[in-house]
Amino acid sequence: MVKQKKSLAVKDDNADISNNLHGAVTKAIAQKVLTSLADKKEVVCKSYGKQYVYVISQEQFESPSPDELNNMDVEIEGLKKEVNDYKERNKQLQSVLSGLTNSLTNEQVEEKLKTLAEKNNRNEERLQELKSGTKSVSVEDKNRIEALYAKNRKLWRQRKRMFDEISAQIADATEKKTRELMDDLGIETDPDELKEDPFTN
Structure with missing residues (x-):
């Protein structure tokens, strides 16, 4: 005792x-x-x-x-x-443990690698298409571009027709040819080949 x-x-x-x-x-x-x-x-x-x-x-x-x-x-x-x-060492070990706890599991890592591999394959195919010159524009994009072009071409033809009519009237009033009038005014007109739709060729 x-x-x-x-x-x-x-x-x-x-x-x-x-x-x-x-x-x-x-x-x-x-x-x-x-x-x-x-x-x-x-x-x-x-x-x-x-x-x-x-x-x-x-x-x-x-x-x-x-x-x-x-x-x-x-x-x-x-x-x-x-x-x-010991406290500092314990703090470091706690940090390592926290990192291990928050890291991906083996199953999650395998799934992530699978997703990245599929994405890499798609990018490789895309790269090969670009290198070979193969058309890679989708049907939806092609239709959208053609519709936009048709709309703008229609507007251009309307304005071109209005310009031709006005310039012809001015040329008659000044007793000049239309081309001569354009040269005097310094106006450059669109080339004649634009009258044809390049998408129809």
């Missing part, structure tokens, strides 16, 4: 002593032993109402020398550094 008290070095009553010894000593026996130790001045008994608390007597311990205190301080600082190192 004395060794147990010295190892704990805290305030205890007989119930605490019995519990700390895991019931190997009953409370009654613990009380008798504590009373005997108090009589021998090995422990100090303090009364708090109806409760008695026993404390190891500090007189039986030698006070550490200044050198011993310095050694203790050095040891404490070393232990503090060791604790901080």
